[in-house]
Amino acid sequence: MASVPSSTAIVATGLRKSFGDKAVLDGLDLEVGTGTVFALLGPNGAGKTTAVRILSTLIGFDGGQARVAGHDVVTEADAVRAAIGVTGQFSAVDNLLTGEENLVLMADLHHLDRAQRRRRVAALLDRFDLTDAAGKLASTYSGGMRRKLDLAMTLVGDPRVIFLDEPTTGLDPRSRRIMWEIIRSLTADGVTIFLTTQYLAEADELADRIAVLDRGRVVAAGTAQELKRGLPGGHVRLRFADATGLAAAAVVFPDASRDDEALTLAVPGDGGVHALKALLGRLEQAAIEVEDLSVHTPDLDDVFFALTGHPTARQEAVR
Template sequence: MTSAPSRSAIAVTGLRKSFGDKVVLDGIDLDVREGTTFSLLGPNGAGKTTAVRILSTLIGFDGGQARIAGHDLAEEPDAVRAAIGVTGQFSAVDDLLTGEENLVLMADLHHLGRAEGGRRAAELLDRFDLTEAATKLASTYSGGMRRRLDLAMTLVGDPRVIFLDEPTTGLDPRSRRMMWQTIRELVASGVTIFLTTQYLEEADELADRIAVLDRGKLVAVGTPEELKRGVPGGHVRLRFGDAAGLDAAARALGDVSRDDEALTLQVPSDGGVPALRALLDRLERAAIEVDELSVHTPDLDDVFFALTGHPSAAKEAVR
């Protein structure tokens, strides 16, 4: 028995937004399935944060349609707000309150009642490993602890869809990976994550599907692997035991790059299973033995550069 296909948690058609004469979103279409992580990538100023602000009901839009968790964004904004959570680039944590007080305040805003609010706060403090720091002022928290508390506050209302706008910016590698694990657990529980990030490794690790936004237009949508395979530069590297094997393979395969000193050939390939099977069949028919085979595919930085014309913000920052 096959499982039923998932429904759309976010369905967007022709979404447009301008500020004055500047077009920020130029008719974008999105389809995000329930219980998945969808990542929106793009250069600074591409329109990512504007898209999140529109879809989370913070600002209006000029044209198009959108449904979030089954509710029309324009006609049912209150129902949309009840179904979503938002964690922005800047923390919503109140530094003058303790971690527990921040969560109880959020529970009050969701009208949970005193007993239920306290129970929910305790549950989230435990889930995010903040129980020992519950009675400490949030101003004393580390960056990673603040982001965990911020996300915990988002979860007080038990949202079905969560918008994460660059949630790990400024975190150290350990804190970032802890946040990744939390996101994976949320998706495994059926929550839908809409993620914007400047870290392409983050999108590669977490996203089921990725959309690349540039100058207000979507220039590509697909799984991380689909996007990588669509960029030139992928190849299979073959290493041989001797020069005779190298020569024989070069003759049999034709369009290759060779390194006689390393006894290797680079064969252009998208790295997919059909291409690898065809390559191995050709080598087998020619009775050529290969000592080592490795597949090299473009990464998301290569995809980003190919689609937008410049490296990702994260790559530029380390140069």
């Protein structure tokens, strides 16, 4: 594989992995920028967790190449492990230890000396608002507290790349928001986050770039806005003060959907800057006044369904 620029934290080319005769990854290509949040979306069984396990050196693969933090995941596996942290779907917290003891255990595994260990543990307890609960058994922690402790344990080794495999599964909305704030603070410090999630609002809220995985391949990638605008159904809704303005605009935009009762016109378009400029230019040229304008694009639920053929949990709920 060619040398990878320092602005790239993770790059995978043509990754393949099968379990028996079932191909889980079938030519996976990924590139993740340093200090960004990258979200990998996909239905159950799409290969998200397998991708994380390969990139974090937990399992091997059948074909392709991958580098993490500038190191080959096969020939430089130890260097990759030294640079990363992994938080899986299920907490690695030891219920028989206190929160502080869990962190101390991780510090010992990273061979921190006593002074380093004390400073690191205290700093992480403070950062994750766990100081008051530090002496309590982890078995008494709420789901949100356990996930925070789990992530704090991952940070003991000061990783520059962190894999978060569905980190907020099972959390209530408040705990999920707290995790989002922590993730943002990590990227502000230059840490790269590789996130897998089935919560599309989470990807929309956090991710700088998103890839949609289906049947072991990336079927689309880009920013949330790029993915949404790539689907049909986007439009600009124009609202007019009276029926005269609406009728005049309907002549200018014959393909638009007209609502005489609401005095609105839905003009097909992706809502991009150039498209909006062109639309407003046509209105100005025709001397038509618009009372209100709003841009409507498909959401990530629509993107997910269109690309994978699988409804999201939210879409299932409304059926």
